[in-house]
Amino acid sequence: MILDLLIVGAGPVGLTLAIECRRHGVNFRIIDRNLVHSSRSKALVLWSGTQEHLASMGVMEEFLKVALPLRHFRFADHGKIINDIPSHSDIDSPYPLPLILPQSNTEKILENHLESLGTNVERGVELICFHQDEEYVSLKLTKPDGSKEEVQVKYLAGCDGARSVVRHGLPVTFEGETESLGFVLVDAKVKGEIENDAMLISWGVEFSVAFFPVKPGVFRMFTQRKDRSNKIVPTLEEMQEYLNLTGLGHLHLYDPEWLSYFDVNERVASRNRVGRVFLLGDASHIHSPAGGQGMNTGMQDAVNLGWKLGFLSKGLSNQELLAESYFQERHPVATTLVNETTKLLHTGITNSSLLRVAKDLLVGILLRLPILQKFFTEKLSEMNIHYSLSDFIEKNSDASASRHQQVGWRVYDAPVIDPKTNQEVSLWQRFLHPMHTLVVFSGADPSEELIPSIRKLLTRKEEIPMKTIVVWQERITPKSLAGTTLLDPEGKAHRYFSLSEPTWFLIRPDLYVAARGIIGNPAAEICLNRYLEKLASPNIAS
Template identity: 35%
Template sequence: MAGNRIGTGTGTGTGTGTIFDADVLIVGAGPTGLVLARELHTHGVTAMIVDKAADAAHESRALAIQARTLEVLARNGLADDLVSAGNPTGTLLLHGRGRRRRRGSPSAAPAHAVSLFDEALCDEALGDTRFPFLLFLSQAGTERVLVDRLASAGVGIRRGLTLTGLSQDDHGVTCTLDSPGVPPRTVRTRYVVGCDGAHSATRHLAGIGFSGRAFPQRFLLADLEADGLEPGRVHVYLSGAGPLFLFPLGSPAGWRLLVMLPPGSRTGPVTLALAQAAVTRYTRDTIVLHHPVWLTEFTISSRLADTFARGRVFLAGDAAHIHSPAGAQGMNTGIQDAVNLGWKLALVCRGAADPALLGSYEQERLPVARSVLAGTNRAFTVATSQHPVLRGLRAGPAVPVAALLLRSRMARRTGFRLISELGIHYRRSSLSVDGVPSLDRGPRPGERFPQPGMGAVPVTSVRTAAAGHGAAPGPPVFRMLLCGPATEWPDARVREFQARWAHLLTVELTPSAPRSRWSAAPRAAAVSRRRSGLAQYLVRWDGYVGYRADGSDLDGAEAYLLGFGARPLPP
């Protein structure tokens, strides 16, 4: 990793006379900041990433990586590394209440095994994603993978630096960074992105509010070994007191324990004895905890930044939104913030698009954050409320009813779509445009394009237009998919279009089109109200449809690109 030395202004501005140390200053080297740095580097934009901690975190609360997160990271070559380092799990054991068993004897407490993502379900209902599972990997493990990939690309993290000053002007941002024992230093960048967590200095210095509330419940979190559990399964114990979770971790310990502490329980050092007492209280099985690697206690808040952007300063991840860990959404939402913002910042910094494009970041991600907060708050309330009715449901019928529902393929499919974040869409975004004539079928603008069509299962290419001159410093930000018989696409116009936009996109011709955002199975021809046989999809870097239309006229696609300020190559 790089040391704390800051550059002396060797970067160059774009016609403003300003000298920059980097295009973007990223404050915070957690998963969100690391992914953003990787995104910007991939697209040829310089990023300086700083963190106030002297070393990377070796413990973490985040544990699971969702399918949609893996999809958006696949384009950048990170998904496979994460899957190799993690533990894909598809089986859940729901434990009810019963008489405590003696060690070594069969359990009297009913345990309902639910296979969340069996092979038949994946083939029939989840065939549009390469990642039909929940990946368990500690946040520390996730960060190691991301740091290694950045280091291999020559991007280092400057640690021990705290952001203490921030001022903006028309051309950039001037920041003050403090480090113990040395004079403060000043850096100059075009943009600043605060990925520095719930107590974000970036958010505070930008004057952005952080509204919400704190919950009174206290939780114990531990990475440790546990005897008496079936390996390779997620164990969920429901009781009147609340839920207890044991996740198969593998590293740095075999299990991750998450449990709510009893109201009014003592405060003080978190010990193995306290963890064992909590497990004994919540379960009827004899589970023996030992060899803890990490023990901590925490409370939960639900807060949302008043805005995700102020001038040239942006917020992402926990700096913009925090909530309960229900559904394992936090780290995943932050990473998807980074991917959404990354390609847009890259286009603007490269001069390939107008700065107005950056307004779509908050437009798209703020509603997602609101939805996540609302959903996790509801789930948290149901799981922890001490209301007599909810306590009775958790202690009685909740486990068998949940097990029965989860044996339904439809219920599992719906649940996976929700938890995995595959259902996130930007249909109301200004970047989501239906062309004329419009299509009646297939993924709509703002919806996720079926993932195998994004490169996991390559699109059958009839002909790919020549890249032409002016190639981008990184991979193309858009893919233009022209669906239908190759003879219907005017060759001269296709090549002209590709040459004009060669720095932003590739053009691919394919005889088939997707049925919907939930189906990667191709259909022979697109269907529209006026004619059939042709469809065009302009798919963004993050895998969402930006523009679609029927017919072979590419003028609408060109108007779409010009509409958000994209700049074509000169003739």
Template identity: 30%
Template sequence: MTTKADVLIVGAGPTGLVLAIDLARRGVIPRIIDAGRADHRESRAVSIVARSLEMLDDLGLAQAAIERGVPLHTLNFYQGTTTLAEMDVTAVDSPFPLDLCIPQWQTVTLLRERAEELGVTIEWDTRLVGQQAGEHGVTVELQHGDGRSQRCETGWLIGADGAHSTVRETAGITRERADLKRGFILGDVAVDWPLTRDRFHVYFDASGLVAVFPMIGGYWRILASAPDDRPPATPGLDDFAAYVAERTPLDSHVRDLQWSSSFVARESLADRLRHGRILLAGDAAHSHSPVGGQGMNTGMQDAYNLGWKLALVVTGRAEDSLLDSYQAERWPIVKAVVDATSTTTKVATGTALVARRARRHALRLFGRLNPVQQRLSNAFGEHLVHYRDSDLVFERWHESQARAWSDVACTGPEAGELVRDAYVENREGPVALRHILRTPGHHLVLFAADTTDSATLAAWQPSAHEAMAGHGEVHVITRGHLPHDPMDGVFADLRSEAHNRYGVRRPSLYLIRPDKYVGFRGDSVDFAPVSDYFRALGARP
């Protein structure tokens, strides 16, 4: 039997599900398959960082995730009973200044429910066994759990099927691999520890490290480095108790093991993320040590970058070449993550005397420097990720003279940088800018600065909509009160919070991409560059 799908996603983990949701809410219902069972509960990834919470908020899932997880605010480092440093993860410039500790299966459950609400059906126990790409699509061979074979035609094949990706291997996409020769065990246990449950706790010892952090239900996740690259396949309570007793001052009487696993830290990076009509995302494209908690988060951000672009292409509103920007924007990011995680893993697990002394002194120094803490917090929360070098973004910004109401220290996000949240008002009351930008599509935000005349504001709107050419919404933010006559899309910024967050000092434009990065900014009311942006995107009305 042969069937046709515009998009086939292989892998229903967090990466594949975020992509499926993002496509579905833009009118493209993908087919998604997974070789596993629907009741499988994978629990390795437990950290959702600030940037991913913002993404989940855009999908309407952040609050539900927070209610199911444990919010963490601090990362504590110890050597024995001595505290080396405390890193404040709330220093990130985000509406979600925290790191959420939540089992991966809980994250997947939320995403599955949202995908199903949007009309996406996940086909479990179904694997890809072969594929042949052509100029206009890909023919794939599927194997179902009951032994049935199926041939499927798809316009675009997405590999979100993990580090051992069949999509990547059958497409002939090569990857660079390295073995860090660091073994780890991890598991969830019950134990009575007098530790604050709003933070990570990391203990260093001459023989290795033990990291513990709170889980839902009163449990603790233990991550411990093994002395070699041969950790036990299925760690038991005795394994965890031994490492806790040897490396920490904590009570080693752990009990009620809920789940355990082990792994050897390895890293890989595909040499490309796009091969014709085949695209890779998540662990299929890049995998690395879980130290730092960036893996699942980076994969979901891959999907968030790809989703809106693929939807435009599939619906005929952009040329296929737009998907080249997925490779151009994301590959440098994931390479930097792999490199940084490799270095962090080696530093964190180093047992040589010189390495231990250097680590101890560095942590003590970082703990005392607020600017370093803030930068580390933003890096940890993935807020330093940017696309400033992308060919898709540009700006015409001249840093005009500050006004009496201006915060001269704020220069606003540049083209290619992440948007910032702020509160403005409509006739119903205060509203977060991130919620105004939640509707799928691009958003053109016109900051009116000192212009408060309602006739002028109304005159700007038709030109703004014409420049947007049906690609999204237009919002006007004025520093004055709302016009007496109701006007759609106009918001008041009476405290100048939004204007200052965006570095605005005179009437200006910010064009926000669907993934919430700045596509264009200009400090004049000139709509021609907005049209230029969409032409560069290859977008059609």
């Protein structure tokens, strides 16, 4: 049997894609050349944008059981705190707090969840080479016993890291550069007064250090090493000296779990999709660890691609348009990310006398402004990523001045009443399923005359897999809409979305707003028709 997909690489990105593919009915295998998952802490932070997707995957509760919440971003000049920013400042998400968890734990949770869904990672299996034609990707694999296997699949996903075999097999360039500075890190226990819910960046005359928790009792510190010719693993004494030079000498490192030297590469593949082959995570983009964005961005690559593979593998949709939307949507995110993390690295970790004064001004004074704090925390949280220019976002949808209802942006939450229990519930929670959601708001003071138009809208669920919800701004559900309706008697949800007129939203499986319109507006109906036709049309090649 020819499978829909082969996933190469079972790190956080490959495992996320595998779980998403199970949710969306894709037949696949996932292989990894390593016999066991990573034992290193590596990436640590899970931001709000990623946590929302983990909730949709049904695994977020497992992370909440073991992860450490990160509540503060603290900045210091030679150990003296000059700013303390709440990490969840104005983050509009059900999961506003960043979470700290070693990558090894993240992989374990994801792999256990994948196994509970009936799929195991094939470990010790390595991709040797591949080629593709218009219908299939043909691959050669090596198994743990040294035997060879030839495989054909419809699609190939490279989640195999910065040295990606998949990327090397494509006609793409890996554009960018290697930083002129080298960096060193340590994960160790710490003696001294230090909180385990804060990230601290402190700078002195020559050096800056970033210091944050890894797990209970263990902290990570990393900084630049100015002698780039020295690539040897640092000693604990060297790392302690960096703390002393940046005003943190009251903290004493001991019992190191990991000491490492690393170079920083900042590169983006010129294409993250070529024909039937997709690149995700570090195979597509690598950058500095500043901001802790890499793993999160890769996992969100996977969420973006997973639902699309569900349609592609079934021969539905405008195939070329849908496949290319992965490039349209995620390549600009990667390019922007690499540029911004480069700037963050240069201002946050590198140092000079002039830069020290500039950081004192920027962080100690300007970053106290609420509007700049909100921009800073939202940028890190990855809640401001949008796909407004994508072909799978209806750009001609009715305009909105509020980001809470703009097409191409994440869908946000609002409180509604479940008429079955008469209890307040989360509207956002009703979107956590592997289908599109058509949600219809009745508008203020709805009348019975509106119901036929709403019922007509609800029949659109027959065209593609879709759930439908009506948010009715009254205390009683109309009988003809029973079973699909949530109530908004005080208008909280309508006000949150700045709605007064009857309005519908189409939410994608990855929790982005695909289209919106005012009921009765012919142009809005055209937008909805156009979007659904792109997905419902069988096997259109172009």
